[in-house]
Amino acid sequence: MSIATLIWLIPLPPLLAFGLIALFTHRSKGLSHTLGVGAALLSWLASMLVIWRAVRLPDLGQNPITSAVDWFPTANNWFKIGIQVDPLTVVTLFFVAWTIAMIFIYSVGYHNYGQPVGENDRPGLQPHGATVTDAHGHTHRVPSVEPLYSRFFAFLSLFAFGMYFLVVSDNLLSLYIGWEIMGLCSYLLIGFWYAKESARNAAIKAFITTRVGDMFMLLGIVYLYSVTGTLNYRALFADPQMLARLAQAPSYIPGLSVAGMSGLLLFIGTVGKSAQWPLHVWLPDAMEGPTPVSAMIHAATMVSAGVYLVVRIFPLVSAGWAESGAITPAMSVIGFIGAFTALFAATIALGQNDIKRVLAYSTISQLGYMIAALGVGAYAAAAFHLVTHAFFKALLFLGSGSVIHGMEHGVLHTGEHIDPQDMYNMGGLRKKMPVTFWTFLIGGLALSGFPLVTAGFWSKDAILTGAFQGGHWIAFTALALAALLTAFYTMRQIALTFLGEPRTQAAAHAVESRPSMVLPLVVLAFFAVTLGWLGIPREFPIIGGALPDFFENFLHGMAYAVPEIEAAGSLIPLFTSLVVALGGLYLGWLVYRRVAPGAADPLAAPLGVVYTVIRRKYYFDEAYDFLFVRPSRWLAETFTAAWMDRGVIDGALHAIARAFVWIGGALRRGFDIPVVNRGFESVGQGARLLGGELRQVQTGRVQQYMITALLVALVFGLLFYYFFVLA
Amino acid sequence: MIPLSWFLILAAALFCIGLYGVLARKNAIGILMGVELMLNAVNINLLAFWRYRTPAETAGPAFVVIVFAVAAAEVAVGLALIISAYRRRNTVIADEIDLLKG
Numbered sequence: 001m002s003i004a005t006l007i008w009l010i011p012l013p014p015l016l017a018f019g020l021i022a023l024f025t026h027r028s029k030g031l032s033h034t035l036g037v038g039a040a041l042l043s044w045l046a047s048m049l050v051i052w053r054a055v056r057l058p059d060l061g062q063n064p065i066t067s068a069v070d071w072f073p074t075a076n077n078w079f080k081i082g083i084q085v086d087p088l089t090v091v092t093l094f095f096v097a098w099t100i101a102m103i104f105i106y107s108v109g110y111h112n113y114g115q116p117v118g119e120n121d122r123p124g125l126q127p128h129g130a131t132v133t134d135a136h137g138h139t140h141r142v143p144s145v146e147p148l149y150s151r152f153f154a155f156l157s158l159f160a161f162g163m164y165f166l167v168v169s170d171n172l173l174s175l176y177i178g179w180e181i182m183g184l185c186s187y188l189l190i191g192f193w194y195a196k197e198s199a200r201n202a203a204i205k206a207f208i209t210t211r212v213g214d215m216f217m218l219l220g221i222v223y224l225y226s227v228t229g230t231l232n233y234r235a236l237f238a239d240p241q242m243l244a245r246l247a248q249a250p251s252y253i254p255g256l257s258v259a260g261m262s263g264l265l266l267f268i269g270t271v272g273k274s275a276q277w278p279l280h281v282w283l284p285d286a287m288e289g290p291t292p293v294s295a296m297i298h299a300a301t302m303v304s305a306g307v308y309l310v311v312r313i314f315p316l317v318s319a320g321w322a323e324s325g326a327i328t329p330a331m332s333v334i335g336f337i338g339a340f341t342a343l344f345a346a347t348i349a350l351g352q353n354d355i356k357r358v359l360a361y362s363t364i365s366q367l368g369y370m371i372a373a374l375g376v377g378a379y380a381a382a383a384f385h386l387v388t389h390a391f392f393k394a395l396l397f398l399g400s401g402s403v404i405h406g407m408e409h410g411v412l413h414t415g416e417h418i419d420p421q422d423m424y425n426m427g428g429l430r431k432k433m434p435v436t437f438w439t440f441l442i443g444g445l446a447l448s449g450f451p452l453v454t455a456g457f458w459s460k461d462a463i464l465t466g467a468f469q470g471g472h473w474i475a476f477t478a479l480a481l482a483a484l485l486t487a488f489y490t491m492r493q494i495a496l497t498f499l500g501e502p503r504t505q506a507a508a509h510a511v512e513s514r515p516s517m518v519l520p521l522v523v524l525a526f527f528a529v530t531l532g533w534l535g536i537p538r539e540f541p542i543i544g545g546a547l548p549d550f551f552e553n554f555l556h557g558m559a560y561a562v563p564e565i566e567a568a569g570s571l572i573p574l575f576t577s578l579v580v581a582l583g584g585l586y587l588g589w590l591v592y593r594r595v596a597p598g599a600a601d602p603l604a605a606p607l608g609v610v611y612t613v614i615r616r617k618y619y620f621d622e623a624y625d626f627l628f629v630r631p632s633r634w635l636a637e638t639f640t641a642a643w644m645d646r647g648v649i650d651g652a653l654h655a656i657a658r659a660f661v662w663i664g665g666a667l668r669r670g671f672d673i674p675v676v677n678r679g680f681e682s683v684g685q686g687a688r689l690l691g692g693e694l695r696q697v698q699t700g701r702v703q704q705y706m707i708t709a710l711l712v713a714l715v716f717g718l719l720f721y722y723f724f725v726l727a
Numbered sequence: 728m729i730p731l732s733w734f735l736i737l738a739a740a741l742f743c744i745g746l747y748g749v750l751a752r753k754n755a756i757g758i759l760m761g762v763e764l765m766l767n768a769v770n771i772n773l774l775a776f777w778r779y780r781t782p783a784e785t786a787g788p789a790f791v792v793i794v795f796a797v798a799a800a801e802v803a804v805g806l807a808l809i810i811s812a813y814r815r816r817n818t819v820i821a822d823e824i825d826l827l828k829g
Contacts (some may be wrong), residue, residue: 700825700827701750701821701822702821703750703751703758703821706749706750707750710746710750
């Protein structure tokens with residue numbers, strides 16, 4: 001099989017699995033997860049084969065593997081749909097394949113496959129646990145299997161299809177299709193426990209918020225197509241003449257070229273999808289979904305797709321950068337939003353107590369990191385951080401799911417009524433859940449950028465170096481500060497969850513999760529450490545050059561036009577990353593290593609009002625509720641429904657109806673009754689009267705008839721005589 | 728020779744007598760007799776016009792013979808009906824024979 005055919009086949013197994021599960025096997029839990037996991041593994045295998053072949057090709061960046069077929073006819077030729085594998089696709093495919101496969105396997109354990117069916121479980125609600133009786137006659141509460149188990153795997157498969165389709169496609173339109181499939185699936189999966197009102201609201205919020213971005217993205221695609229007539233990556237982004245033309249053509253907005261404008265429109269799509277400020281509000285609420293969904297949405301797929309898109313269109317937003325040397329307006333917007341989001345979300349993460357919400361804000365912050373890296377032009381660093389982040393954030397999410405699972409077990413065992421996701425109810429879990437602890441620790445250290453051993457250090461260092469070398473001081477400071485905060489809240493999370501002593505009975509009775517959940521953690525932890533070694537910069541002291549800087553070389557094969565920057569070789573960014581990572585971790589440990597049961601957050605007292613603001617997420621939800629949700633509700637309910645629909649439109653219709661009723665009444669009173677009815681009635685009565693008179697004649701006496709006949713004959717005879725004889 | 732008008736006057740007088748009988752008599756047999764008088768008045772007219780105007784033709788007497796035959800048949804049927812009505816209603820007064828009246 002040729003490699004192009006194999007690439008075509010990568011997205012297919014999950015799609016087939018989705019169809020088969022939805023149509024045929026949804027009654028059988030075992031069959032459904034076999035199909036889902038099997039399809040994910042098949043796609044994983046195909047991806048690995050493709051990657052294995054692709055990295056051995058020389059100059060893959062110049063000559064990517066492509067294949068296209070005609071899709072639909074346009075004005076004078078065919079719109080083509082196809083696949084393309086270039087270095088960016090390879091690195092994206094690598095982490096997508098691994099994380100998706102791990103998430104599928106993890107889901108089997110997370111949804112308690114093999115556990116008894118809960119007696120109170122309802123579809124659309126989280127499983128509440130089942131009561132079992134053991135051989136000695138004791139009853140226990142144990143976790144119960146998810147009621148909508150098959151449905152979950154169907155949605156997850158469709159999600160996987162969307163991501164694979166997006167990654168291997170070769171044009172912006174099919175990317176957009178994959179993008180929207182994922183948007184739909186995220187809506188379905190966030191609202192998976194649809195009987196909970198909060199889950200329903202979160203699903204709607206996620207869908208509508210990302211839709212705002214998607215609308216602009218579609219505008220960007222249409223704009224680009226109307227100007228260039230193509231949406232193919234190679235035709236748009238690898239052709240210097242095309243880029244030069246787009247960079248010079250002015251757009252509707254003064255000071256912005258067509259390239260910059262379409263790039264920014266596409267970037268707004270990313271702002272929605274990758275939850276950047278100001279469209280970040282949906283992502284923390286998306287935690288209402290089951291944990292594998294969080295990992296899927298936050299690490300492997302949707303949010304990464306946003307960053308992937310910006311890396312993909314980087315030549316567009318940076319068009320003109322190489323010639324002038326100054327970053328383009330589009331890049332500065334992207335850089336500002338990225339750096340601001342990175343810092344802003346990191347501060348919110350400090351005040352969250354829900355273990356998954358901390359990770360959600362951390363994700364927003366890290367995505368902001370990547371976006372900021374793109375804004376300062378360090379696109380290879382952004383892609384690198386995208387990959388490493390995908391692994392360690394998937395690891396952290398799955399690890400948090402494992403923690404929640406262990407806590408739920410403890411809650412079922414003790415019967416305590418506590419929130420199993422609140423970190424202040426945890427503590428001391430390192431002894432109860434050793435594998436989860438160690439893998440979570442690895443993930444957390446990678447997230448904070450623990451020096452040398454973790455992947456996060458290398459990718460963050462690359463971004464800081466990029467910002468430093470470009471001379472973007474503001475971005476550099478913001479990112480360094482964000483990194484410090486990241487290390488701090490990560491340590492806070494680890495300390496509150498795993499260190500110290502159990503703060504509740506449930507935490508004391510938590511148990512380690514099952515192998516199908518722990519195995520993915522170990523695999524992801526492996527990559528969270530080793531992947532960084534692929535991108536050690538050559539200039540790095542001592543160990544630099546020991547391993548080839550695979551990542552930088554590989555991605556620079558993409559031939560994006562980037563101005564030559566002399567490698568300053570400064571040690572400032574390196575020291576900065578060392579200081580912020582270690583300093584943040586140490587401070588976090590110092591503050592949170594011993595938190596007593598029932599104690600408030602140690603930062604609450606010293607920070608005062610600031611802490612409250614952070615804890616309430618800068619009141620963004622409230623502000624959006626006030627600015628957008630309520631006005632649109634008002635518009636819908638008061639203006640459109642009550643005033644316009646019921647008042648104006650219905651009123652007009654009612655007025656017309658009343659007018660016609662009046663006209664009808666007038667016609668009836670003025671014409672129908674007096675003229676038509678009375679007229680015909682009088683005709684009838686006239687006939688009746690005449691008949692009444694004439695019936696006198698009809699006596700039945702022949703002699704009278706004869707007299708009448710005689711008289712008539714006489715009269716006529718006289719008349720004839722008068723007229724014809726006398727005249 | 729007797730002038731034609733005398734015959735015509737006789738016929739007219741006879742016709743008027745017959746007509747009076749038909750209109751004024753209550754007895755059905757009387758009415759029938761009046762009808763016979765009127766028919767014979769017509770016969771006199773026919774014969775008179777034949778004798779004075781077209782004596783060479785035979786249509787006049789032939790017509791009169793047919794009228795006689797029809798009148799005889801009419802009287803036969805009429806008397807039979809009157810007898811039948813009399814047997815049923817025990818009267819020959821025309822006004823009282825009102826079986827067809829609703």
